[in-house]
Amino acid sequence: MDRAHNFCAGPATLPLPVLQKVQNELTNYRGKGTSILEMSHRSREYTEIDRQATERLKKLLGAGDEWSVLFLQGGASSQFMMVPQNFLSSDRTADYIDTGTWSDNAIHEAKLFGNVHVPFSSKSENYTRIPSNSELELSDNASYLHFTSNNTIYGTQFPTEPHVSVPLVCDASSDFLSRPINLDRYGLIYAGAQKNLGPAGVTVVLIKDSFADRQVNIDIPTILDYKTHMKKIFNTPPVFAVYMVNYVLEWLEQNGGIEHFQSLNQKKSEKLYTEIDRDDFYNGTVQKESRSKMNVTFRLNDNHLEEKFLTEAKASGLLALKGHRSVGGIRASIYNACPMESVNALVDFMKDFRQSNG
Known part of the structure; x- marks a missing residue:
């Protein structure tokens, strides 16, 4: 049948060439006699997929060796909790800009771990706009500034990153890889893949080594500690989702x-x-x-x-x-x-x- 015009907010439309390539490999991945769905995440084949996806993503973004790429699970919602659990405490404050439902959810989670200051909220305006930089009433000595770059529900988007002196942490789920970003301003970027990057099931996290060193909490469950995943593939990743992400990244490379x-x-x-x-x-x-x-x-x-x-x-x-x-x-x-x-x-x-x- 002919493919329809798909305007779904997520999981969203995927590149047709990627879907066709995956279809051709689904039951027999590159002559191995088995599907990638059936292979060990410790296999040579998956290790190469992980390496390619990491290198392609860093090349597209212009990220150097000081950045680590993690393929995690739990969507952006898991990162609402994981970021403050690693980088916030009762004696520290983080700034969170409130421009929609997802940033509001992130604020709720962060308050479980430390002090949260909201330098701007458009909630009273039904989330119809993004703040100018001059409107941000920033706190003193914040550990980081968190913002949601694009708001899927309300249809707003930051035209550029906020200009602040502290590291930026960004939920980039719905506009990741749609435009260049200035990595020098960031400490951590996370994105659910199911918008621009691949199928649902994998959450991509980019974290800068110097920001990881700012970790303030030591009593963190092992799987929720970013440094655990920066060292190695700690647990079974969403193999098929990462496999598809790798092909989407390849498609992005091939198309400019x-x-x-x-x-x-x-x-x-x-x-x-x-x-x-x-x-x-x-x-x-x-x-x-x-x-x-x-x-x-x-x-x-x-x-x-x-x-x-x-x-x-x-x-x-x-x-x-x-x-x-x-x-x-x-x-x-x-x-x-x-x-x-x-x-x-x-x-x-x-x-x-x-x-x-x-």
């Missing part, structure tokens, strides 16, 4: 790297926002300067038409456009693997729907 996808994502989002802003039939849900290039959120001027919009869109092969259950509306997630053809199809549908129902 991060800079290419930054340009493509800009064009895709501009096309959608232009159609949203054409008149008042559609309405963007966030302030324009805070708009995400990954998750385009909008409402119809007549809310009663939204269910009809979603039903007819699905019948036209445009999938997963319903907004998050907590906010409603429409959401088009246009991650790296979402092709321009899908965006064009959505824009054409939006034009036709306006003409028929406006």
